[in-house]
Amino acid sequence: MTEETLGECLSRHGISRRSFLKFCTVTASLMALPPGAAAQMAEALARQRRPSVIWLSFQECTGCTESLTRSYAPSLESLIFDFISLDYHHTLSAAAGHQVEAALDKAIADNHGNYLVIVDGSIPLGAKGAYSTVAGVSNVESLKRVAEGAAAVIAVGTCAAYGGLPMAQPNPTGAVGVSELVKDKPVVNVPGCPPIPEVMTGVLAHFLTFGSLPELDVHGRPLAFFGDSIHNRCYRRPFYDQGKFAKRFDDAGARAGWCLYELGCKGPTTYNACATVKWNQGLTFPIQSGHGCIGCSEPNFWDKGSFYKPLSTAESIAGGGMIAATTVGVALGAGAAWISRKRQDDIVGGK
């Protein structure tokens, strides 16, 4: 049986070549690919036959899957997403029980060395992995087994990328991200809580077009989408530079759209494409909707202090320690002076 190509699949769904080209142009430009890449991408993608993808869901909230599959439909993104052959996906699979596990074994065997693995959710290492199991197998075990024959692993969402919420202090399940465990395969992190659907399809499109993964930043994220901070691309930035800040969520400054730094915006230290790609088909993103960035695409974002405290106060200095330090300093100073006076007394006999 020859499977249909992506081009055939799209035309079957009534997507014109024109809008497909437009999608490729937008994706290529979002990823800052060189001129000509859009045409190359269109050609390569249209010829693609279903790549085999195994999707593993671990300690997660299903928000990532929601973000990717239900963001808006029917769109090219969701169709491309439908097109990839999800040989195994806990949440989306129609089959259940032994049948799915059999499908997993088959996918691993049939496409050994070529399939993509997408992971959402963190992996608990505590209690020998017992905190999260599927069909009696711990998440660590499944990841190791599935990753072994993978071409690459894409860690979708902050949990899979860096441990995310499950890893937040005190990390009761001993959760870790994928790259802590998978060392011998290329791993791409697409963090975000949830991640932006276009970023996900962009990474897939890159892989399908060039057969390789895009260039990554220090935290393993595709530079094309995570190369610049929210702050550097924020449309409220002029207000930041002018020193115009909303002090409350309901004051005149907030209504005038001033900068949200004082209300805790983490945009300056957060790298993601929200300010450019935006959400819901480019409609808006959190800052545009009036709330500061919470930094959800950064490692350990949950443990970096309050979302509502300004960035420069994110880690506070403990007042008790400061009082103790002052007391110690006073005692040392008084003690030193007393010793000195006592010596003088000893030498001159109190005169």
Place this chain on the structure above:
Amino acid sequence: MDLLTFARGPALQAAFTIFLIGTFWRLLGVLLLRRKLDHSEPRQPALAGAFKGQIAHLWPYQPFASRVMASYLLGYAFHIGLVVVIFFYLPHILFIQDLFGVSWPALPHAVVNAVGGITLMALVALLVKRLMNPVTRLISNFDDYFTWFVTVTPLVTGMLAVAQVGARYETLLALHLLSVALLLIWFPFGKLMHAFFFVAARATTGMIFERRGTHS
């Protein structure tokens, strides 16, 4: 823990602790020392001299003015500049507000940046002056140079962070906070203590001269 979290958390916490211990230790250790008795008959009550002393040294003594004026002006430039940058830059004010609960209006970023640039130039000019003059060069020690270094690094790293040149913003910010930590740690043990001691020093000399009935 990443570098920025370390710099903001444990590093600053430790630096403030050492700063407070050291500062109070040295302040009280010196101020509580027994002063030498002056057996001479006072010409007039000495106390007024404590205040006159503060004023007298604000501007060069006329006979020396031509030789020291440049140092005075550069000194004023960078001291005022540091006050502006440290106390009127918004992230700093928020930091202080978080610690002490008090706040005041900030200056726009462009003003702070310009003042930062002037401050840096004044500090560099003073270092050059120190090195060019054989006498000041001869009497300068490690403390002089290191104090200059710990004062300049927060300024440079702060401006680099804002301009985002040289490294990622978080890295530059972490270096900024680490340099601030270094400044705080060095503060009580080097010449930066003059920030507290100058008042006592001027009061003391002022009182000695007043008691003798001379100009302070």
